[in-house]
Amino acid sequence: MSTQPIQAQPLGDPRKPSRANILRRYTADRIVSGLAVLATVIVLAPLAAILFYLVYKGASSLNLAFFTHVPAPVGEEGGGMANAIVGSSLVLLLASLMGIPVGIAAGVYLSEFGRGKFLGNAVRFTADVLNGVPSIVMGITIYSLVVKPQRHYSALAGGIALAIMMIPTVTRTTEEMLATVPLAIREAALGLGVPKWRTAVSVSLRTASPGIITGCMLAFARVAGETAPLLFTAFGNQFWSFNLNEPIAALPLQIFVYAISPYDEWHRLAWAGALVLIVLIMVSVTLVRVFANRGVLKGGS
Amino acid sequence: MGVGIQVEDLNAWYGSTHTLQDINLHIPANHATALIGPSGCGKSTFVRCLNRMHETNPIARATGVVKMGEIDIYREASPVEIRRRVGMVFQRPNPFPTMSIYDNVISGLKLNGFRNRRILDETVERSLKQAALWEEVKDDLKKKSGASLSGGQQQRMCIARALAVDPEVLLMDEPASALDPVSTSKIEDLIFQLKTQYTIVIVTHNMQQAARVAENTGFFLNGKLVEFDSTHKIFTNPRDKRTEDYITGRFG
Ligand SMILES: Nc1ncnc2c1ncn2[C@@H]1O[C@H](COP(=O)(O)OP(=O)(O)OP(=O)(O)O)[C@@H](O)[C@H]1O
Ligand SMILES: [Mg+2]
Numbered sequence: 123m124s125t126q127p128i129q130a131q132p133l134g135d136p137r138k139p140s141r142a143n144i145l146r147r148y149t150a151d152r153i154v155s156g157l158a159v160l161a162t163v164i165v166l167a168p169l170a171a172i173l174f175y176l177v178y179k180g181a182s183s184l185n186l187a188f189f190t191h192v193p194a195p196v197g198e199e200g201g202g203m204a205n206a207i208v209g210s211s212l213v214l215l216l217a218s219l220m221g222i223p224v225g226i227a228a229g230v231y232l233s234e235f236g237r238g239k240f241l242g243n244a245v246r247f248t249a250d251v252l253n254g255v256p257s258i259v260m261g262i263t264i265y266s267l268v269v270k271p272q273r274h275y276s277a278l279a280g281g282i283a284l285a286i287m288m289i290p291t292v293t294r295t296t297e298e299m300l301a302t303v304p305l306a307i308r309e310a311a312l313g314l315g316v317p318k319w320r321t322a323v324s325v326s327l328r329t330a331s332p333g334i335i336t337g338c339m340l341a342f343a344r345v346a347g348e349t350a351p352l353l354f355t356a357f358g359n360q361f362w363s364f365n366l367n368e369p370i371a372a373l374p375l376q377i378f379v380y381a382i383s384p385y386d387e388w389h390r391l392a393w394a395g396a397l398v399l400i401v402l403i404m405v406s407v408t409l410v411r412v413f414a415n416r417g418v419l420k421g422g423s
Numbered sequence: 424m425g426v427g428i429q430v431e432d433l434n435a436w437y438g439s440t441h442t443l444q445d446i447n448l449h450i451p452a453n454h455a456t457a458l459i460g461p462s463g464c465g466k467s468t469f470v471r472c473l474n475r476m477h478e479t480n481p482i483a484r485a486t487g488v489v490k491m492g493e494i495d496i497y498r499e500a501s502p503v504e505i506r507r508r509v510g511m512v513f514q515r516p517n518p519f520p521t522m523s524i525y526d527n528v529i530s531g532l533k534l535n536g537f538r539n540r541r542i543l544d545e546t547v548e549r550s551l552k553q554a555a556l557w558e559e560v561k562d563d564l565k566k567k568s569g570a571s572l573s574g575g576q577q578q579r580m581c582i583a584r585a586l587a588v589d590p591e592v593l594l595m596d597e598p599a600s601a602l603d604p605v606s607t608s609k610i611e612d613l614i615f616q617l618k619t620q621y622t623i624v625i626v627t628h629n630m631q632q633a634a635r636v637a638e639n640t641g642f643f644l645n646g647k648l649v650e651f652d653s654t655h656k657i658f659t660n661p662r663d664k665r666t667e668d669y670i671t672g673r674f675g
Contacts, residue, residue, distance in 0.1 A: 237481075306517040310581070312479055314531035314588055315507030324534050328521050 176400060180393030188394060193360050193376065199387070203395050205362045207402070209277070209371035213356055214346055216281025216366065221288030222338050226327070228289070229296020229334075234322040246297075253290035258350040260287055265354035277363070277370035280356025284348060288341040295337025299330035335414045339407045346403045349374040373399045425622035426492040426591045427452040428473060433487035435468050435477060442468050444646045446487070450639075455614055455623040457633035457654065460643030461669070466626045467514065469643065470594045473624065474509035475502040491592065507531070509592040510585035514600060514626075516577035518569035524560050527569035527580055531588035546587050553617065554583035555609050575606030582613065593617065595625040599632065611636050630670055634658055642666045 139147070187202045194201025228245055236242025264283040269275055303326045311321040327334070345351075352358070358375040359368070373395055380392035428450040435443035443465045450456045458466045471477040472485050475496060489496045496505045518527050526533065528547045537543070547564065551557040556579040560572070569580055578598060585593060595614070599607040614623055614636045627633050633640050634654055641651040642663075650657060650666045661667045 304517075306513065306515060307519060309476065309479070309513065310517040310519065310584075311530070311534060313474065313476055313506055313511040313513070314534065314584070315503050315505075316531070316534040317503050320534055325519060329519070331521070 173400065176393060176397040180390070180395070180397035183390040183394040184397070188391075188398075192362060192371075193391075196385075201391075203371075203373065203376050203391070203398070205359065206371040206373045206376040206395070207398065209356070209359065209363070210346070210373040210399070210402075212364070212366070213277055213280045213284060213352070213370060213372055214342065216278065217284035217288060217345060218338075218342060219285075220281060221285035221341065222292055224285070225289040225292025225338075225341070226296050226334065228293040229300065230322055230327060232293065232297040233300035234318070234326060245293075249290040249293045252286070253294070256350075257287060257348050261351035261354040264351065269355060274367075275355060275357035275369040277356055277366045277368065280352045280370065280372065281366075283351035283355045284345040287345050287348065287351065288338075291341035291344065292334075292338055295340070296327075296330070296334050299333035299337065300326050302333070303329045332414065335410065339410055343403050343407055347374055347399060349378050353378075373402075424591065425453040425618075425620065427622065428592065428624075429488075429490040430473075431488040431490075433469075433472060433485065433489060435465070435472055435485040436483065437468075437480070438482045442646050443472070443485075446648045448641060448648060448651045450622060450624060452622050453618060453620070454639065455618040455625060455637040457637035457640040458624065458626045458643060459628070459630065459633055459640060459669070460649075462628075464643040465646045466643050467596050470511070470596055470624055470626060473592070473594055474506050474511055476506070476511065478502065507535075507588055508590055509594060510588060510590035512578070512582050512585050512593070512595040512598045514597045516574060516581050516601070518572070518577050518580060520568065520570040522569055523565045524567055524569050524572070524580060525564040528583045528587050530584060535588075547583075550583035550587040551580075553586050553613070554579045555613055556580060556583060575602045575609075578602060578606070579609065579613075582610070586617075590621065592622045592624070595623065597626050597628065600628065607632075630658070642669060644669070 187200050188204075189202060189207065190204050191200065191202035192205045193203065228249070232242055232246055236245060260283050264279055264286070268279040268282055272279070307329060308321055308326060311325040312318070316325070352372050352375050356372050356375065357369040358379065359371040361371075363370050377392045377395040377399070380388040380395065383389070430446055430448050430450070433443060433446040434441065446469065458469065460466055468477060473489060473496075477483050477485050485497075487497075491505070491508065494500055519530055522530060525547055528550055529537075529543050532543060532546065548557065548561075551560065556576060559576060560567070560580075569577065572580060578601070582595075582598065599610050602610065611632060614625065617623060618636075625633075625637065637654050639651065640654040640657040642649045642657065642661075642665075644665055650661055650663045652662070657666060658670060661670065
């Protein structure tokens with residue numbers, strides 16, 4: 123570095139802002155902040171509107187029976203969606219157990235091992251295409267691949283359909299989050315004589331885990347409300363079923379059935395079901411967040 | 424105990440750029456060896472060839488022979504094995520951000536599947552004491568994240584982490600370049616103690632530092648090892664004109 127004598131700055135020097143200049147910067151700052159707030163409101167408004175409307179329409183039909191009873195036959199009063207709540211939970215659990223590990227494994231492969239390789243590019247391309255496959259097509263596909271050979275609808279088939287829909291989102295977010303892990307951290311592990319696969323799993327994946335968990339939650343929330351793929355797979359059930367090899371009820375299916383029915387009472391139940399579905403999604407996403415953060419902040423293994 | 428390193432006809436490339444050319448030198452066991460030279464001359468590349476980190480870069484390639492004691496590290500050992508025996512401290516501190524101080528220090532053992540609590544506890548204490556960090560962190564070993572320490576503390580933690588796997592050689596790539604004078608002198612003291620047990624290779628831009636800690640010094644320029652000799656000789660009576668110009672500050 124060369125050293126120059128410090129000179130007095132002439133007036134109007136851009137390095138020494140004038141009052142007008144400062145005022146302009148201040149105004150620009152306020153405008154940009156204002157726009158950011160506006161954008162936030164625009165994003166939140168639909169969510170608030172949906173929640174408000176669901177509460178308005180559905181809350182009055184929520185009672186204990188809704189959570190403890192199976193649907194009542196046509197013409198009878200009361201009944202609930204207990205079996206659909208449990209059914210949805212089971213199908214989503216199945217889907218997550220299958221879809222998340224596969225999606226994460228594929229993401230790790232893409233980021234850590236498959237860069238610039240033919241197989242890597244093929245997997246990435248497939249994931250992107252899969253992401254664009256309409257959910258009804260997914261339902262029909264699983265119908266012909268799983269339901270038809272088995273000759274019956276099943277919770278398992280529903281889980282498979284939703285799992286496959288989760289995979290592309292999980293894979294791509296895993297890949298992207300791993301890409302943000304600094305090279306220096308990987309080198310720290312490799313430099314200690316940690317094998318590459320172990321570095322990928324215990325260091326890169328762990329460092330990226332908050333983002334990856336977000337990705338999994340996005341995928342989960344997205345398939346939790348899916349109806350079309352379940353129509354041809356889980357099919358729905360008016361009674362209790364815990365057998366994964368049998369048709370099972372699911373909230374979106376039950377909402378669908380009730381919503382297209384001609385009865386006012388069922389319409390109200392459909393609204394209540396929608397409210398419960400949204401609340402359940404929000405609660406499970408929040409719970410996972412809280413537990414995941416706890417695990418990460420502690421820094422234990 | 425440390426082990427000597429013999430380098431013969433080492434060449435290294437990044438893509439088609441020939442970064443290191445025909446390097447030959449002997450790094451003696453249980454001594455500190457300093458590497459100096461202007462920015463971009465290949466010092467980091469050279470030390471990364473000594474623990475096979477160079478090849479983790481997909482575009483990088485190296486030829487030649489590097490012998491650790493009797494072992495030809497490129498032909499007679501796996502990279503993982505070599506990196507366990509040749510520890511490395513990087514130019515910038517690189518703690519594992521999700522791990523506590525404790526877990527950072529024994530990460531090399533834990534990530535390799537080692538689980539014995541008592542030995543892990545002992546190793547953490549011994550390594551942190553060696554790295555002159557024990558007193559500052561002993562009360563929140565498991566409470567604080569490794570990334571929450573100051574830069575100088577992080578670097579000493581990274582040194583402790585490298586020492587915890589009990590290497591025979593310690594490569595230090597400008598370990599003090601981002602540190603204040605107090606931390607720097609702590610790290611120099613540390614090198615003084617460590618070199619009785621380990622073979623140390625230290626890259627530095629700081630001539631006084633090289634003069635203080637190292638018995639031998641090598642001067643790199645444009646990918647070549649211009650001169651390698653005792654530190655005293657290099658700094659008082661270099662053979663090569665370019666070495667003299669560099670250490671007297673006429674360029675670089
Ligand atoms: N990852 C890389 N990809 C391509 N070229 C690289 C890479 N790393 C280093 N180089 C090149 O290799 C040469 C030597 O770099 P190196 O990092 O070994 O220098 P250095 O002596 O350690 O410099 P400094 O003192 O600034 O750390 C430089 O010309 C650099 O541009
Ligand atoms: Mg360097």
